[in-house]
Amino acid sequence: DADVTQTPRNRITKTGKRIMLECSQTKGHDRMYWYRQDPGLGLQLIYYSFDVKDINKGEISDGYSVSRQAQAKFSLSLESAIPNQTALYFCATSDSDTGELFFGEGSRLTVL
Amino acid sequence: DQQVKQNSPSLSVQEGRISILNCDYTNSMFDYFLWYKKYPAEGPTFLISISSIKDKNEDGRFTVFLNKSAKHLSLHIVPSQPGDSAVYFCAATDSGGSNYKLTFGKGTLLTVNP
Numbered sequence: 001d002a003d004v005t006q007t008p009r010n011r012i013t014k015t016g017k018r019i020m021l022e023c024s025q026t027k028g029h030d031r032m033y034w035y036r037q038d039p040g041l042g043l044q045l046i047y048y049s050f051d052v053k054d055i056n057k058g059e060i061s062d063g064y065s066v067s068r069q070a071q072a073k074f075s076l077s078l079e080s081a082i083p084n085q086t087a088l089y090f091c092a093t094s095d096s097d098t099g100e101l102f103f104g105e106g107s108r109l110t111v112l
Numbered sequence: 113d114q115q116v117k118q119n120s121p122s123l124s125v126q127e128g129r130i131s132i133l134n135c136d137y138t139n140s141m142f143d144y145f146l147w148y149k150k151y152p153a154e155g156p157t158f159l160i161s162i163s164s165i166k167d168k169n170e171d172g173r174f175t176v177f178l179n180k181s182a183k184h185l186s187l188h189i190v191p192s193q194p195g196d197s198a199v200y201f202c203a204a205t206d207s208g209g210s211n212y213k214l215t216f217g218k219g220t221l222l223t224v225n226p
Binding site for chain 2: 035041090100106
């Protein structure tokens with residue numbers, strides 16, 4: 001099993017719908033992240049959390065919200081999806097000692 | 113404002129030759145740099161890193177060079193293999209205060225031809 005698991009892996013939805021992407025990890029890391037990848041734009045940070053009681057906005061947080069339900073779970077929500085949120089979304093964790101990120105396999109979201 | 117720049121969207125090399133991927137940064141607070149590799153339909157995976165106290169770090173076929181004065185780093189792959197074909201992301205962070213929030217470049221697609 002993967003250390004960082006994202007669900008769903010693929011989702012097609014319509015404009016205005018609420019969508020939740022879930023992430024769980026078995027690495028025991030305190031730090032969790034949500035990134036978005038668009039073609040030609042690399043990885044952009046949406047939100048990050050350094051522990052259960054800590055939530056921080058990243059570079060592109062508008063239109064998104066997150067919930068850190070437990071050390072191992074970090075979910076990303078789109079309250080009212082729009083087409084320009086069509087992208088590949090990655091959850092990641094890190095060990096505070098090294099800073100190296102461990103990524104999930106990604107969730108491809110298409111908003112029609 | 114893009115703080116980490118990978119100006120070459122793609123690079124094609126022959127198997128056995130050297131691949132050189134470049135990365136520039138603008139934020140002088142960055143002191144820890146990482147390279148990630150990403151295959152299609154997979155998440156990025158860590159490849160190699162370098163701290164600003166060093167100018168070179170080597171791990172097998174992969175070497176990262178850091179030129180702090182030029183705010184430039186490069187990843188060398190020698191010899192290149194077809195399995196190295198992937199998108200490579202450069203990332204940087206200010207490790208002061210154990211922040212470790214990475215800023216990524218846009219990536220370079222490396223194609224190694226047999």
